[in-house]
Amino acid sequence: MTTLSLHGLRKTYPGAGQAAVHGIDLTVESGSLTALLGPSGCGKTTTMKLIAGLLTPDAGEVRLDSAPITTLPPERRGVTMVFQNPLLFPHLTITQNIGFGLRMRGLSPDRIEDSVAAMLARVRLDGLGDRRPAALSGGQQQRVALARALVLQPKVLLLDEPLSNLDPSLRDEMRQLIRGLQQETGITTLVVTHDQAEAVALADRIALMLDGRLAQHGPPQDLYRRPASIAVARFFGGVNFLAGKSQRGIFHSPLGPLTLPTGAPEGERILTLRPEALHLGPGPNPRTAQVKAVTFLGTQNRIDLTVDGLLLQALTTPDLAAGMAPGTSLTVSLPPEALWLLPPDGTRGTGGPTGPVPPTLRA
Amino acid sequence: MRPSLRTLAGLALAGFLVLPLLPLVAWSVARGWRFPALMPDQVSAQAWTFALSSQAGVLASFATTTLIATATTLLALLVGLPAGRALGLYRFRGRGLVLLLLLAPALLPGIAVVFGLHGILLRLGLAGTMPGVILAHLIPVLPYMTLVMTAVFARFDPAFEQQARSLGATPLQTFRSVTLPAIMPGLMIACLFAFLVSWSQYLLTLAVGAGRVQTLPLLLFSFASAGRNDITAAIALLYILPGLLILAVTARRITGRGAALTERLHP
Amino acid sequence: MTDRTRLVLLLAPALLVLGGLFLTGLGLTLLRSFRYVPALGMTEPDLSAYTAILTAPGFLKSLVLSLWIASVSTLIAAVLALATALLLRQTFPGRAVISFLVQLNLTIPHIVGAIGILYLLSQSGSFARLAHAAGLIATPAEFPVLTQDPYAIGIILLYVWKELPFITLILLANMQTLGEDHESVARSLGATRWQAVRHVLLPLLMPALLAASALVFAFAFGAYEVPLVLGAHAPKVLPVLAWQASTDSDLTTRPEAMAMAVVIALIGFALLALYARLVGKDSPRAP
Numbered sequence: 001m002t003t004l005s006l007h008g009l010r011k012t013y014p015g016a017g018q019a020a021v022h023g024i025d026l027t028v029e030s031g032s033l034t035a036l037l038g039p040s041g042c043g044k045t046t047t048m049k050l051i052a053g054l055l056t057p058d059a060g061e062v063r064l065d066s067a068p069i070t071t072l073p074p075e076r077r078g079v080t081m082v083f084q085n086p087l088l089f090p091h092l093t094i095t096q097n098i099g100f101g102l103r104m105r106g107l108s109p110d111r112i113e114d115s116v117a118a119m120l121a122r123v124r125l126d127g128l129g130d131r132r133p134a135a136l137s138g139g140q141q142q143r144v145a146l147a148r149a150l151v152l153q154p155k156v157l158l159l160d161e162p163l164s165n166l167d168p169s170l171r172d173e174m175r176q177l178i179r180g181l182q183q184e185t186g187i188t189t190l191v192v193t194h195d196q197a198e199a200v201a202l203a204d205r206i207a208l209m210l211d212g213r214l215a216q217h218g219p220p221q222d223l224y225r226r227p228a229s230i231a232v233a234r235f236f237g238g239v240n241f242l243a244g245k246s247q248r249g250i251f252h253s254p255l256g257p258l259t260l261p262t263g264a265p266e267g268e269r270i271l272t273l274r275p276e277a278l279h280l281g282p283g284p285n286p287r288t289a290q291v292k293a294v295t296f297l298g299t300q301n302r303i304d305l306t307v308d309g310l311l312l313q314a315l316t317t318p319d320l321a322a323g324m325a326p327g328t329s330l331t332v333s334l335p336p337e338a339l340w341l342l343p344p345d346g347t348r349g350t351g352g353p354t355g356p357v358p359p360t361l362r363a
Numbered sequence: 364m365r366p367s368l369r370t371l372a373g374l375a376l377a378g379f380l381v382l383p384l385l386p387l388v389a390w391s392v393a394r395g396w397r398f399p400a401l402m403p404d405q406v407s408a409q410a411w412t413f414a415l416s417s418q419a420g421v422l423a424s425f426a427t428t429t430l431i432a433t434a435t436t437l438l439a440l441l442v443g444l445p446a447g448r449a450l451g452l453y454r455f456r457g458r459g460l461v462l463l464l465l466l467a468p469a470l471l472p473g474i475a476v477v478f479g480l481h482g483i484l485l486r487l488g489l490a491g492t493m494p495g496v497i498l499a500h501l502i503p504v505l506p507y508m509t510l511v512m513t514a515v516f517a518r519f520d521p522a523f524e525q526q527a528r529s530l531g532a533t534p535l536q537t538f539r540s541v542t543l544p545a546i547m548p549g550l551m552i553a554c555l556f557a558f559l560v561s562w563s564q565y566l567l568t569l570a571v572g573a574g575r576v577q578t579l580p581l582l583l584f585s586f587a588s589a590g591r592n593d594i595t596a597a598i599a600l601l602y603i604l605p606g607l608l609i610l611a612v613t614a615r616r617i618t619g620r621g622a623a624l625t626e627r628l629h630p
Numbered sequence: 631m632t633d634r635t636r637l638v639l640l641l642a643p644a645l646l647v648l649g650g651l652f653l654t655g656l657g658l659t660l661l662r663s664f665r666y667v668p669a670l671g672m673t674e675p676d677l678s679a680y681t682a683i684l685t686a687p688g689f690l691k692s693l694v695l696s697l698w699i700a701s702v703s704t705l706i707a708a709v710l711a712l713a714t715a716l717l718l719r720q721t722f723p724g725r726a727v728i729s730f731l732v733q734l735n736l737t738i739p740h741i742v743g744a745i746g747i748l749y750l751l752s753q754s755g756s757f758a759r760l761a762h763a764a765g766l767i768a769t770p771a772e773f774p775v776l777t778q779d780p781y782a783i784g785i786i787l788l789y790v791w792k793e794l795p796f797i798t799l800i801l802l803a804n805m806q807t808l809g810e811d812h813e814s815v816a817r818s819l820g821a822t823r824w825q826a827v828r829h830v831l832l833p834l835l836m837p838a839l840l841a842a843s844a845l846v847f848a849f850a851f852g853a854y855e856v857p858l859v860l861g862a863h864a865p866k867v868l869p870v871l872a873w874q875a876s877t878d879s880d881l882t883t884r885p886e887a888m889a890m891a892v893v894i895a896l897i898g899f900a901l902l903a904l905y906a907r908l909v910g911k912d913s914p915r916a917p
Contacts, residue, residue, distance in 0.1 A: 014633065014634075049525075052525075052529050053528075053529075054525045054528065054529065073528070073533075073534075074525075074528040074529050075528055075529075075530075075531045075532055075533055079529070080529050080530060080531075081525075081526070081529040083522055083525070083526055085522065087520075087522055087523055087526045089523065089527075089540075089541055089544070089545075090545070091544040091545070100527070100530055100532070100540075101530035101531040101532070103540075104527075104530065104531045104532040104533070104536050104540075105531055148530065149529075149530065152530065152531060158529075366721075366722045366723070369717060369720060369722035370722050370723050370724055372717055373717065373722060373724050373725065373727075373728045374724070376714060376717070376728055376731075377724075377727060377728055377731055379791065380728075380731040380732065380734075380735050380791070380795070381731060382746075382750060383743055383746030383747050383749075383750055383788075383791060384738075384746055385746075385750075385756070386746060386749035386750050386755070386756050387742070387745065387746050387749065389756075390749060398754040398758065398759060398762070398770055399758075399759050399762035399763065400759065401759050401760070401763050441643070442643040442644050442647055443644060445639070445640040445641070445643060445644070446640060446641050446643070446644035446645075448640055449636075449637050449640035449641045450641075453633065453637055455637055459906075461641060461645070463902065463906055464645070464648055464653075465644070465648065466902065466905070466906070467652070467898075467899075467902055468648065468652045470844075470845060470848045470898060470901060470902050470905060471848070471852070471895060471898035471899070471902070472848065472849075472851065472852020472853070472854075472869060472894050472895075472898055473852065473854065473869075474852060474854055474868075474869040474872055474873060474891055474894055475656065475659070475852065475891050475892075475894045475895035475898055476652060476655040476656055476659065476891075476895075477655075477891075478655075478658070478659045478662065478876060478887065478888055478891055479654065479655035479656055479657065479658030479659035479660075479662070480651060480652075480655035480658075482655075482658045482662075483650075483651065483654055483655060483658065498651060499651075501647055501651065502647075502648075502651055502652050502655075505644060505647055505648065509644055559737060562739070563739035563740065563741075565739075565740075565741060565854060565855040566854040566855065566869075566873070570873075580739060580741050580855065583741060583742070583745070584741065584855065584858065584859070587745055587748075587859065592749065595745060596745075596749070599742045599745055599746070602739065602742055603737070603738050603739070603742055606737030606738060606739075607734070607737065609737060610733055610734055610737050
């Protein structure tokens with residue numbers, strides 16, 4: 001069981017103006033499965049390669065427990081990375097592919113054979129060991145890639161977008177396999193993904209990276225309900241933002257005073273409310289709203305509303321949305337327990353001073 | 364064009380391509396074939412017997428040529444493989460210039476460089492020696508080797524190497540068990556053709572070997588200018604043998620996509 | 631190790647070989663063409679070697695002959711290669727055999743082909759014998775002079791024979807890379823088969839054809855052993871003339887040989903520049 005920690009990790013590619021990784025501090029708890037989440041180009045894969053030793057950081061340190069491994073070559077780190085593409089060696093059979101790392105360590109053929117056979121069974125590929133990679137489906141190849149890393153029993157396992165190359169129908173199966181194997185072996189695992197749903201379904205904890213920086217790290221529910229900034233809230237689908245001032249449990253906003261949950265911080269703040277928490281009907285903090293548009297999204301309907309000229313968005317079940325046509329007036333309420341206050345500098349969270357302004361503030 | 368016309372055009376082309384080889388085959392088994400006889404008076408193995416006997420020096424020359432071509436190929440591989448890797452995998456400032464410099468010896472006539480080259484090898488004490496000839500052959504062979512390896516590495520995904528390192532392979536293990544198998548087909552073709560380029564050199568061997576290194580083309584020319592058509596023809600056929608063997612090995616690869624690799628094959 | 635050091639280390643051996651042998655060789659030739667040979671006590675460079683070759687009628691005749699051979703054989707080889715490539719991309723009985731012959735030809739050293747052409751076309755060669763059998767000629771001297779002739783017909787035929795397959799293979803590789811989509815689009819826009827070839831395929835192939843032609847021209851201009859076998863006694867092609875001057879017992883002609891080599895190199899560099907322009911845009915891709 002190993003704790004992986006990053007300390008001020010920084011990397012700028014030669015010729016690139018901006019740093020790809022901008023000083024990351026992160027601790028991946030021993031035995032946990034942590035998702036490194038973020039949009040493409042945010043530095044996730046770079047971070048992973050820095051941990052694996054495939055890139056050298058400009059500054060900072062990677063540690064396993066308390067031992068720094070920053071200067072060790074990749075093969076001596078005890079950290080194994082599985083790439084987004086399965087990258088099975090095409091000239092080797094499946095068995096030889098899975099046994100690759102053990103062979104590099106110089107283990108006896110007997111021991112390699114035993115370990116590989118056991119591993120093949122665990123990823124449910126028994127009987128396919130003698131095939132070449134090209135004869136396998138994409139999903140099978142991904143499982144071989146996973147098996148090839150796990151058979152080494154690394155201290156830390158790094159998975160780069162393990163599901164992104166799979167058909168949607170295979171993703172669930174692979175997700176369960178990863179989760180199951182990780183819990184069984186207890187290997188400290190970091191999974192890179194750009195898909196928040198995937199991260200939430202897979203991981204114990206999520207580390208959200210935005211623009212080369214760690215934006216927030218915690219259990220999935222925290223990132224959803226208690227985002228640290230507008231950028232984090234928006235990444236998780238937050239659309240409703242109101243600027244205002246919090247004073248003694250009341251938020252003074254363009255929508256008038258709103259009752260806040262107990263313990264809310266004081267001062268200039270941005271209030272956010274997840275669209276699915278906006279209640280269509282009377283309740284605490286009621287307001288009168290006009291329906292502007294109803295969009296059918298499949299399992300949910302999105303309802304765009306205006307309240308006192310400000311735009312708000314709600315997500316609701318199709319039955320509740322039935323009969324709401326554009327122009328309809330109705331009462332909506334903003335439940336205090338669903339209101340969350342962001343620091344005012346959160347407006348500069350994503351893109352700096354020129355970054356996008358939340359829609360509600362613009363209306 | 365109708366298929367039958369195509370076949371006709373194809374036949375004409377085939378005739379044109381094999382025509383210059385036919386007199387060689389006929390002469391090599393001819394005895395006393397004087398004008399205006401259409402066919403040799405007598406079929407004889409005399410020329411072959413002589414060519415394959417030790418006194419003709421053909422076999423020794425064959426060995427010399429093989430040795431030089433093999434050594435040149437291995438040397439070119441040693442130098443050209445790393446360069447091909449750099450040019451195929453990386454984009455860097457000055458890459459175009461390096462490629463141009465590499466292309467220059469393949470395109471510039473040998474006569475342009477041979478006088479100065481002879482001067483250098485003379486100073487190194489290598490003029491008139493086999494190592495000197497090998498170094499000289501490196502000039503037209505290396506561009507070919509490097510450019511093919513560049514194309515090979517341009518199609519190679521270095522992520523495979525990173526994956527191997529992450530699975531615990533040392534750099535040497537990675538090269539041996541991942542990189543080498545991946546580039547092997549291209550590398551074989553590069554080597555075979557590099558061999559052929561060296562095998563075909565005439566002027567560089569003549570100038571640098573200074574008469575002391577007698578490769579097959581030099582021997583061939585001396586028999587040709589002596590007017591011994593039968594022996595010349597036999598040597599000529601022996602001389603094209605390695606090329607035929609190499610073609611038999613690579614014929615499938617040269618067609619289609621692999622044909623790009625033959626682009627530099629220009630002995 | 632940074633990427634930069636790694637690159638330098640990877641490229642160093644090749645650059646060392648090329649710089650040490652090729653560039654130094656060229657440089658040395660250049661110095662000596664200016665009659666600068668300190669070892670022989672010639673320390674005052676001048677242009678007299680160049681004046682000498684430019685005023686001698688032999689040099690200009692040789693230069694013209696070499697350019698004539700290179701232009702004519704390149705032109706004929708390129709046109710025939712284009713036709714061959716268009717033929718070979720279609721299916722017909724016997725195509726596999728032709729493809730094999732095209733490749734076979736590529737492996738045959740020039741000197742062997744030259745000897746074959748000599749035995750085929752000389753005044754006592756196979757064609758002369760056929761002409762005699764047909765009653766067209768009575769003695770070898772009546773057969774037209776096709777080898778070692780002033781128009782270099784034998785040499786040109788050899789180059790066409792040898793380079794046609796070379797250009798054909800390059801064109802076939804290019805056609806394969808291009809695919810047939812462009813032509814299909816042209817056909818769907820109403821072009822006939824021939825129009826699609828003429829207005830779409832040919833322009834797309836042109837850079838490759840020109841680049842291959844530049845290579846062929848350079849070779850035909852600079853080759854030594856082919857004119858040695860098939861060339862006339864006078865005028866000689868430039869490389870043969872230069873080599874002869876360098877081996878002359880009269881040591882004063884040496885700088886003239888060097889000057890001729892420099893002229894050949896300059897023409898070579900011009901072709902290199904042309905080639906680089908033509909293929910520069912599709913150099914191998916980066917990862």
